[in-house]
Amino acid sequence: MKWSLDLTIAVVLTVLVWTGFYFAFPSEPFSPLETVFVLAVIYGLVTLAHLAWKRWGPAKARGK
Amino acid sequence: MTRQRPSGDWSDGRSTLARSLVLVLVLLFLVPTPSVGQYGDNMIEIERPPPGEPLVIDVPANAVLVLPFDLHEVVVSVDPPDVLFGLEDGGLIVLKGLFAHLGTVRIATPSSETPKPLSLEDLIAPGAGDPGEPGAGSAVPPEQVPVESEPSVGPDEPLPPLAGLRHTGRDLLFAGEAERAGHPLYSYLLFAGASEGSREERERFKSAIAAFVRQVRSAEALERSGAARESINIFYAPMRPIFEDTKPESMRLHFAQRSEAEQLSLLLELYDHARAEVLMGHLRLSGNGPFIVSVLRPLSRDPVLGSEAFLVQDLSRVPPELVGLWVDEFKRQVVQEATEEPEHLRRLALSLRTQIAVLADAFAITKSAVAEMFEAPDAAGTGNN
Numbered sequence: 377m378k379w380s381l382d383l384t385i386a387v388v389l390t391v392l393v394w395t396g397f398y399f400a401f402p403s404e405p406f407s408p409l410e411t412v413f414v415l416a417v418i419y420g421l422v423t424l425a426h427l428a429w430k431r432w433g434p435a436k437a438r439g440k
Numbered sequence: 441m442t443r444q445r446p447s448g449d450w451s452d453g454r455s456t457l458a459r460s461l462v463l464v465l466v467l468l469f470l471v472p473t474p475s476v477g478q479y480g481d482n483m484i485e486i487e488r489p490p491p492g493e494p495l496v497i498d499v500p501a502n503a504v505l506v507l508p509f510d511l512h513e514v515v516v517s518v519d520p521p522d523v524l525f526g527l528e529d530g531g532l533i534v535l536k537g538l539f540a541h542l543g544t545v546r547i548a549t550p551s552s553e554t555p556k557p558l559s560l561e562d563l564i565a566p567g568a569g570d571p572g573e574p575g576a577g578s579a580v581p582p583e584q585v586p587v588e589s590e591p592s593v594g595p596d597e598p599l600p601p602l603a604g605l606r607h608t609g610r611d612l613l614f615a616g617e618a619e620r621a622g623h624p625l626y627s628y629l630l631f632a633g634a635s636e637g638s639r640e641e642r643e644r645f646k647s648a649i650a651a652f653v654r655q656v657r658s659a660e661a662l663e664r665s666g667a668a669r670e671s672i673n674i675f676y677a678p679m680r681p682i683f684e685d686t687k688p689e690s691m692r693l694h695f696a697q698r699s700e701a702e703q704l705s706l707l708l709e710l711y712d713h714a715r716a717e718v719l720m721g722h723l724r725l726s727g728n729g730p731f732i733v734s735v736l737r738p739l740s741r742d743p744v745l746g747s748e749a750f751l752v753q754d755l756s757r758v759p760p761e762l763v764g765l766w767v768d769e770f771k772r773q774v775v776q777e778a779t780e781e782p783e784h785l786r787r788l789a790l791s792l793r794t795q796i797a798v799l800a801d802a803f804a805i806t807k808s809a810v811a812e813m814f815e816a817p818d819a820a821g822t823g824n825n
Contacts, residue, residue, distance in 0.1 A: 400789050404765055406796070413800035 609659025633728035
């Protein structure tokens with residue numbers, strides 16, 4: 377379940393990034409390879425953030 | 441029991457005087473001096489650094505710089521985003537971030553105590569707008585005087601103001617031909633790589649030439665349409681003669697009459713790599729490029745001195761498919777630097793876009809290399825069978 381949640385967040389963020397860059401530079405949208413690369417990077421970052429939240433999130437939430 | 445107030449004129453006068461003095465002192469502390477009130481917290485009073493030592497100052501947007509010298513008394517050099525003032529005693533003032541805030545920063549000098557907006561022209565042609573005599577009594581040795589403070593097109597013609605820049609127009613620079621006078625900015629597309637260079641380098645150069653032909657209007661067409669020469673940043677590509685013993689004007693006309701695709705192939709075929717290398721030498725640029733360089737005077741004349749301002753856009757690491765975006769950015773940036781606050785966010789986005797393309801390419805190369813490593817034993821095995 378966790379990896380699918382991370383992947384969903386990564387896909388949504390990739391769509392946002394793709395659209396943002398498309399509006400900024402419409403003549404050169406991301407190629408399929410670049411899209412996959414961006415998705416991979418964002419997925420990695422989301423996974424890291426997820427792990428960090430799991431490790432330190434509850435303590436932060438309790439104010440410790 | 442009542443307390444008697446001391447009587448007498450002298451005591452009264454002394455007490456009033458003391459109260460007045462206290463009041464004046466309080467007022468002096470409370471009411472800011474006119475200069476501070478006028479410029480606010482952003483006023484930066486710059487003092488001369490000790491001889492031979494640097495003084496580094498961070499310059500925020502909307503700052504007012506109060507200088508103890510006039511600009512024509514120092515050697516000004518621009519190292520974006522910083523600006524450096526070299527003093528006669530070897531002292532150096534580094535104004536960090538000043539170049540990035542050029543449109544918002546004001547400057548006060550001994551000859552003009554009222555702060556005036558600092559423009560690029562003030563930096564590159566110091567003293568041009570000063571009422572004093574630039575150069576008279578100047579501490580700057582003649583060989584270090586920035587070249588752009590001299591007229592670039594002739595002894596009687598002043599430099600056209602950069603603020604009037606509105607367009608970028610392309611033109612060809614044929615062998616032995618000098619640049620046209622009267623433009624505020626001279627830009628060049630330079631590539632010194634050999635035609636048998638690496639595939640990616642050739643592709644990059646081809647993209648740069650394609651962007652030059654397709655994305656930049658001809659300077660002649662702009663002038664015909666009513667644009668003043670002083671408003672055009674002329675963008676040259678050096679080119680070898682199309683025909684021998686023919687005037688450049690005829691070759692230019694011949695080039696202009698061809699279709700876009702023909703212009704592209706002609707320029708690719710006859711691009712003057714040797715002259716590009718000479719021009720790159722004038723700027724001490726290393727590497728093959730392509731580079732887009734901008735100077736305030738024709739570059740063919742003399743090498744650029746260390747104190748002269750010039751801009752270089754190095755396209756040698758840009759993926760070929762994105763070169764067109766950088767040429768667009770160059771056109772936009774030149775006009776924005778002259779007219780309004782540059783869009784730093786857009787520039788950042790373009791840098792990020794380029795990095796993504798470069799990294800994605802590297803990612804693909806790594807992926808295919810790893811795939812080959814796994815496929816190779818199979819292929820070898822198949823070959824043996």
